[in-house]
Amino acid sequence: MTEPAITPDLIAAHGLKPDEYQRLLGIIGREPTFTELGIFSAMWNEHCSYKSSKKWLRTLPTTGPQVICGPGENAGVVDIGDGQAVIFKMESHNHPSYIEPHQGAATGVGGILRDVFTMGARPIAAMNALSFGLPSHPKTAHLVKGVVEGVGSYGNAFGVPTVGGEVRFHRSYNGNCLVNAFAAGLADADKIFYSVASGVGMPVVYLGAKTGRDGVGGATMASAEFDDTIEDKRPTVQVGDPFTEKRLLEACLELMASGAVISIQDMGAAGLTCSAVEMGDKGGLGIKLQLDDVPQRETNMTAYEMMLSESQERMLMVLKPAMEAEARAIFVKWDLDFAIVGETIPEDRFLILHGNEVKADLPLSKLSSSAPEYDRPWVETPPAAPLGDIPAIGLIDGLRALIGSPSYAHKAWVWEQYDSMVMGDTVRSPGLGAGVVRVHGTPKALAFTSDVTPRYVMANPFEGGKQAVAEAYRNLTAVGARPLATTDNLNFGNPEKPEIMGQFVGAIKGIGAACLALDMPIVSGNVSLYNETDGAGILPTPTIGAVGLLASLDELIAGQPASGDLAFVIGDTAGHLGQSALLAEAFGMESGDAPPVDLAAERRHGEFLRANRHLVQAATDLGDGGLALAAFEMAEGAGLGVTLTAATLPALFGEDQARYLLAVTPKQGPALQAAASAAGVPLHVAGRFGGDAVTLGSDSAPLAALSTLYRSAFAAAVA
Amino acid sequence: MKAAVITFPGSNCDRDLAVAFAAAGADVVKVWHKDTALPPGVDVVGLPGGFSFGDYLRCGAIAARSPIAAAVVDHAQRGGFVLGICNGFQVLTETGLLPGALMRNAGLKFICKMVELRVETQDSAFTEGWGRGALVRFPVAHHDGNYTLDAETLARVQGDDRVAFTYVDNPNGAAADIAGVLSENRRVLGLMPHPERVIDPHLGGSDGLGLFHSLLGKMALA
Numbered sequence: 001m002t003e004p005a006i007t008p009d010l011i012a013a014h015g016l017k018p019d020e021y022q023r024l025l026g027i028i029g030r031e032p033t034f035t036e037l038g039i040f041s042a043m044w045n046e047h048c049s050y051k052s053s054k055k056w057l058r059t060l061p062t063t064g065p066q067v068i069c070g071p072g073e074n075a076g077v078v079d080i081g082d083g084q085a086v087i088f089k090m091e092s093h094n095h096p097s098y099i100e101p102h103q104g105a106a107t108g109v110g111g112i113l114r115d116v117f118t119m120g121a122r123p124i125a126a127m128n129a130l131s132f133g134l135p136s137h138p139k140t141a142h143l144v145k146g147v148v149e150g151v152g153s154y155g156n157a158f159g160v161p162t163v164g165g166e167v168r169f170h171r172s173y174n175g176n177c178l179v180n181a182f183a184a185g186l187a188d189a190d191k192i193f194y195s196v197a198s199g200v201g202m203p204v205v206y207l208g209a210k211t212g213r214d215g216v217g218g219a220t221m222a223s224a225e226f227d228d229t230i231e232d233k234r235p236t237v238q239v240g241d242p243f244t245e246k247r248l249l250e251a252c253l254e255l256m257a258s259g260a261v262i263s264i265q266d267m268g269a270a271g272l273t274c275s276a277v278e279m280g281d282k283g284g285l286g287i288k289l290q291l292d293d294v295p296q297r298e299t300n301m302t303a304y305e306m307m308l309s310e311s312q313e314r315m316l317m318v319l320k321p322a323m324e325a326e327a328r329a330i331f332v333k334w335d336l337d338f339a340i341v342g343e344t345i346p347e348d349r350f351l352i353l354h355g356n357e358v359k360a361d362l363p364l365s366k367l368s369s370s371a372p373e374y375d376r377p378w379v380e381t382p383p384a385a386p387l388g389d390i391p392a393i394g395l396i397d398g399l400r401a402l403i404g405s406p407s408y409a410h411k412a413w414v415w416e417q418y419d420s421m422v423m424g425d426t427v428r429s430p431g432l433g434a435g436v437v438r439v440h441g442t443p444k445a446l447a448f449t450s451d452v453t454p455r456y457v458m459a460n461p462f463e464g465g466k467q468a469v470a471e472a473y474r475n476l477t478a479v480g481a482r483p484l485a486t487t488d489n490l491n492f493g494n495p496e497k498p499e500i501m502g503q504f505v506g507a508i509k510g511i512g513a514a515c516l517a518l519d520m521p522i523v524s525g526n527v528s529l530y531n532e533t534d535g536a537g538i539l540p541t542p543t544i545g546a547v548g549l550l551a552s553l554d555e556l557i558a559g560q561p562a563s564g565d566l567a568f569v570i571g572d573t574a575g576h577l578g579q580s581a582l583l584a585e586a587f588g589m590e591s592g593d594a595p596p597v598d599l600a601a602e603r604r605h606g607e608f609l610r611a612n613r614h615l616v617q618a619a620t621d622l623g624d625g626g627l628a629l630a631a632f633e634m635a636e637g638a639g640l641g642v643t644l645t646a647a648t649l650p651a652l653f654g655e656d657q658a659r660y661l662l663a664v665t666p667k668q669g670p671a672l673q674a675a676a677s678a679a680g681v682p683l684h685v686a687g688r689f690g691g692d693a694v695t696l697g698s699d700s701a702p703l704a705a706l707s708t709l710y711r712s713a714f715a716a717a718v719a
Numbered sequence: 720m721k722a723a724v725i726t727f728p729g730s731n732c733d734r735d736l737a738v739a740f741a742a743a744g745a746d747v748v749k750v751w752h753k754d755t756a757l758p759p760g761v762d763v764v765g766l767p768g769g770f771s772f773g774d775y776l777r778c779g780a781i782a783a784r785s786p787i788a789a790a791v792v793d794h795a796q797r798g799g800f801v802l803g804i805c806n807g808f809q810v811l812t813e814t815g816l817l818p819g820a821l822m823r824n825a826g827l828k829f830i831c832k833m834v835e836l837r838v839e840t841q842d843s844a845f846t847e848g849w850g851r852g853a854l855v856r857f858p859v860a861h862h863d864g865n866y867t868l869d870a871e872t873l874a875r876v877q878g879d880d881r882v883a884f885t886y887v888d889n890p891n892g893a894a895a896d897i898a899g900v901l902s903e904n905r906r907v908l909g910l911m912p913h914p915e916r917v918i919d920p921h922l923g924g925s926d927g928l929g930l931f932h933s934l935l936g937k938m939a940l941a
Binding site for chain 2: 149152153156157241242244246247335412415416419420421423424425426429438556
């Protein structure tokens with residue numbers, strides 16, 4: 001087969017800018033082959049190289065005594081005591097999900113699960129943070145249905161409980177939905193597998209499903225803006241097979257236990273190319289691949305297609321040669337492909353052979369280390385104009401505006417489609433706040449949350465970035481967990497626009513400051529840029545996934561309020577309504593500044609709550625929607641009414657940070673108040689749970705009617 | 720008391736079921752689907768939930784034809800106990816050990832939630848720990864739980880008092896609200912809800928333990 005000539009058009013179609021192509025020529029000193037051009041394109045696109053973001057990602061705090069392995073591997077590894085570790089990461093699959101929602105979301109889940117079990121961990125929990133366009137937009141219902149089905153179809157069949165996540169709607173996502181998938185796994189801390197290859201002449205083994213043409217060029221697609229040719233991109237979306245992934249998980253864990261694995265890497269974005277280069281590069285070795293030996297699902301595949309295929313459910317491994325028979329037997333047992341496709345070589349070479357031809361012969365270490373890196377120009381986001389007068393609305397009507405909006409309504413329509421209990425360790429299912437999963441066979445448990453308030457980040461990237469981390473900290477704290485570490489999934493628009501880059505820089509600075517102050521280092525993450533359609537960008541959406549530890553389930557705050565319990569609020573309420581949910585949902589206003597985040601207060605209040613958990617029946621963080629929404633959600637979940645004495649919009653719907661709502665028995669109230677005075681933590685009684693009405697100041701409505709609205713609004717909006 | 724839990728490729732509740740059997744005091748042995756015989760001395764076989772063979776073709780259809788399935792059928796025909804949960808129930812209908820079939824949920828969506836069940840018969844090793852009419856809470860998690868059988872078979876199953884559990888609020892369109900059904904000899908139970916997921920108050924309840932304790936208690940007396 002003749003390969004296409006290397007023309008400026010072909011180079012541009014590979015997403016390489018003219019200066020990047022010159023850089024390529026400088027590295028290899030000749031014109032690349034078609035396959036080589038594909039390999040460079042895969043390694044140097046934004047998705048794989050982080051070329052626009054690397055400079056700023058380096059500034060994030062990534063270390064701490066709890067961190068076993070920070071960013072750079074497939075997922076972060078964090079110590080949870082007793083020789084055990086939690087391994088986790090969050091990753092976007094935005095562009096594929098917009099093109100083909102079911103498969104795009106499904107393979108997003110599949111990819112993040114592989115990132116976790118590649119490291120030797122059995123996945124124990126998943127979450128997903130979803131952002132969609134307005135419900136009235138013609139594509140939204142289709143996307144919601146497809147994405148939710150896709151997430152469920154993959155996670156449910158694979159057998160990992162989905163225990164949390166977020167769903168929001170905003171017009172800025174009309175042309176770019178966001179699908180951010182999180183997974184966490186469990187492993188012994190001394191049995192983590194890394195991607196660094198070692199030893200010369202070691203067999204490189206291909207594991208899992210066969211290679212087809214699906215996803216060829218997917219990573220390059222994910223690094224471009226959308227326009228009206230989007231339908232042409234459908235063939236680049238991969239198709240997931242959770243049944244194969246489940247077998248791959250079991251086979252890989254058996255293989256790892258056998259001692260046969262030197263290093264292992266999943267084939268995700270840019271498949272064989274990225275995984276082989278990663279293992280060679282980290283080990284200071286070259287890799288030779290003989291593509292004739294790659295298990296293929298389709299006939300007449302070219303070297304170019306095999307090197308860039310993003311077929312799912314595949315792994316690449318460097319094997320201890322003496323263990324080959326044993327390793328092969330494990331894969332035969334699970335009816336999966338096992339093929340030796342190459343070897344490690346001493347020289348710095350990425351040598352790709354197909355038939356009797358050399359299809360690529362490149363200096364391996366240069367593929368990643370010499371990737372372009374940009375210090376993109378950026379401008380600081382200008383300060384938001386102060387919030388002016390706001391329209392009037394009744395207190396209960398304000399609450400109705402929130403709970404009748406799909407962004408704040410009850411999300412059972414979504415999470416009942418996810419198996420949240422498989423594996424038999426789910427302590428706290430999706431619903432209110434963090435999910436909690438027991439560490440199998442121990443008294444310990446892990447808590448998981450994902451958070452961001454994109455409106456805040458838009459108005460004030462620095463405070464918004466801080467707030468996303470602070471909210472995650474509070475959600476973990478509210479179930480009694482000690483926050484351990486963080487993964488960030490940074491979704492932004494086109495970084496070549498200085499104002500977008502300014503959002504990115506501001507958010508990173510805020511996230512970094514909060515992670516440092518709250519001792520929640522970033523251990524893994526993912527950047528998704530170019531989330532724009534026809535030049536319109538998304539709200540900046542740096543999703544924070546965070547993990548906390550409960551040393552014992554005795555530390556869990558899991559209960560519900562009982563009738564007669566007092567509603568206490570930790571923290572000061574100034575009544576900050578800028579960028580609030582109330583303004584957005586009741587009036588369509590996105591005005592004012594994001595609420596400021598006092599990180600010292602966050603820490604002080606969180607530590608106070610953890611220290612006094614025994615005095616608390618139930619707890620939740622106060623986030624967007626403020627006290628009114630949180631109190632309604634907590635009461636409604638227990639089938640109770642609630643009465644709040646506050647009687648103004650700012651007091652009820654203000655989104656001041658560092659606050660929690662607690663349900664406390666009247667008997668324990670005085671002890672909690674005494675503890676708060678001793679600790680210097682602001683605490684006040686805001687009302688009482690009970691009855692069959694929701695009363696805000698002097699405005700009241702029956703619980704039943706509000707509950708009906710709250711529980712039907714989501715389905716009504718997307719069905 | 721010895722329980723065998725079968726693992727098919729795609730099973731994902733095999734560990735959970737083994738944990739539940741063990742919690743009720745059984746010795747548990749895991750059996751691979753390619754095995755052709757059960758280990759000696761097995762009293763009860765557990766067919767776990769999950770997506771055996773990816774649910775490709777029909778749920779449970781391929782598993783019902785795997786090498787171990789013949790041994791399970793043989794075990795049942797000799798009067799051995801078999802418990803099939805969710806996908807295991809689907810496998811049991813595909814083997815013919817239980818009547819009917821599990822169709823796609825009436826709402827066409829996967830459903831995972833806690834449901835209330837009514838115990839419909841006390842006359843089985845699985846349910847005799849409860850009184851008839853007792854209410855228990857187990858979660859469901861399935862896409863294909865809509866139990867379907869022809870009118871004649873339904874009448875026979877009901878007439879023989881073989882309905883083990885019904886849904887109080889039918890989540891999936893199952894005929895006569897049936898959540899679980901017994902074989903003619905009352906020693907094979909298939910049910911869609913997951914008793915193995917509610918064996919600890921920390922996990923949202925412990926009603927499921929009642930089924931395992933009842934079964935193991937019965938076998939201890941046998």
